[in-house]
Amino acid sequence: MSTLVVGSRASHLAKAQVREFLAPLRERFPDVTFRQRVITEAGDQDRRSALKEVSERGGGSAFSVNQVDALVSGEVDVIVHSLKDLPTANPPGLILLPPPTRADVHDALCGSTLAGLPHGGRIGTSASRRIAQLLHVRPDLVPVEIRGNVPTRLGKLRTQRLDAVVLAAAGIKRLGRGEEISEILPIELFPPSPGQGALGIQIREDNELAREILAGSGDPVTDAEVRAERAMLAELHGGCSVPVGAFGKADGDVLTLHGQVTSVDGRRQVEARLSGPLCEPEKLGVQVAGLLLDQGAEGILAEVRPAA
Structure with missing residues (x-):
C-alpha cells in the first residue's frame, strides 16, 4: 500500500483545507494511505509582531517557509497551502499543481456591515491590502492590527472592543461559521489577494507517485484565473503583504482580470481591467500589471517594500 504524507499549517482552517482536498482522493484511491503532518510557521509562532515584519524575516512569507x-527535505510529499500565502516564485525542484475549484473569493465583514460602522469605527485586520481598501472607501475608520487564526480573530470583536473584523469569506465558511458574516464586501471595490479562496498544492518535481495520484485533482478554470492573478503580482514585484488586489474571472474561453493597487493610507488607488484568451493567463497578468505601473503603481508599492 502506498503512503502520501500531506503537510499543512496547524490551524483549524489549514486542517479543514486538507480534509477538503483529501476527501475525493480517498474515495478515488482506497489503497493509498494519506497521512497528515502539521508544520508550524513563523506567522503561527509570532502573533505579536506586525505580519509585514514576520513576512520579511521569513523571506517573503510568514506562512509557508x-x-x-x-517538502524539499522529503519529510512530506505534498503541502496544502492557502494559495494567497505562497510567494509567486517556486523554489527549485518544486512545482505547484492546478488547484481544485476555488471557494468564495470575497472578503467578509463580521460584527457590522460597512454602512453600519460608526464614524471612527475600529476594524480589525492584519492585512495591508484590506487596510488600504477600507480606508479608501471609509477614511474615517481606525484599523486595528489583529493576529491569530480565524476563531481567535473573531473572538477579538469582544476582547478588543472592535466594531468589526474583516476576513476571507472562504476561511469562515470552511470552518462552518458562515452565519457570523455580516456582509460580503463587493469585489469591485475590494478585489482579494491574488489566489484568495484557492488551495496551493505543492509537490516535489521528481515525486512521480504524488504526480500520478494528484493528476486530475485540479480545476483548469480556477488554475487559469489564479495564474493570471499571480502573474500580475509577480510582475509588480509584490509579495504576500503588499496592498495589491486581483480577481480573475473566466467566461467561456475569455478571462478577465481586474487589478488594483492602493496606498496603505487609502489616499491613492490605481486600477486596471483587461480581457484575454483563457489559455494565456500569464500574458494577461503581465499586461494588467503594465497598465497599473503606467498609472503609478510602482510609487505606491515602493512605500511598503522592505528597504534594500
Missing part, C-alpha cells in the same frame, strides 16, 4: 523546507 517551514512547510516548503519540509
Whole structure:
C-alpha cells in the first residue's frame, strides 16, 4: 500500500483545507494511505509582531517557509497551502499543481456591515491590502492590527472592543461559521489577494507517485484565473503583504482580470481591467500589471517594500 504524507499549517482552517482536498482522493484511491503532518510557521509562532515584519524575516512569507523546507527535505510529499500565502516564485525542484475549484473569493465583514460602522469605527485586520481598501472607501475608520487564526480573530470583536473584523469569506465558511458574516464586501471595490479562496498544492518535481495520484485533482478554470492573478503580482514585484488586489474571472474561453493597487493610507488607488484568451493567463497578468505601473503603481508599492 502506498503512503502520501500531506503537510499543512496547524490551524483549524489549514486542517479543514486538507480534509477538503483529501476527501475525493480517498474515495478515488482506497489503497493509498494519506497521512497528515502539521508544520508550524513563523506567522503561527509570532502573533505579536506586525505580519509585514514576520513576512520579511521569513523571506517573503510568514506562512509557508517551514512547510516548503519540509517538502524539499522529503519529510512530506505534498503541502496544502492557502494559495494567497505562497510567494509567486517556486523554489527549485518544486512545482505547484492546478488547484481544485476555488471557494468564495470575497472578503467578509463580521460584527457590522460597512454602512453600519460608526464614524471612527475600529476594524480589525492584519492585512495591508484590506487596510488600504477600507480606508479608501471609509477614511474615517481606525484599523486595528489583529493576529491569530480565524476563531481567535473573531473572538477579538469582544476582547478588543472592535466594531468589526474583516476576513476571507472562504476561511469562515470552511470552518462552518458562515452565519457570523455580516456582509460580503463587493469585489469591485475590494478585489482579494491574488489566489484568495484557492488551495496551493505543492509537490516535489521528481515525486512521480504524488504526480500520478494528484493528476486530475485540479480545476483548469480556477488554475487559469489564479495564474493570471499571480502573474500580475509577480510582475509588480509584490509579495504576500503588499496592498495589491486581483480577481480573475473566466467566461467561456475569455478571462478577465481586474487589478488594483492602493496606498496603505487609502489616499491613492490605481486600477486596471483587461480581457484575454483563457489559455494565456500569464500574458494577461503581465499586461494588467503594465497598465497599473503606467498609472503609478510602482510609487505606491515602493512605500511598503522592505528597504534594500
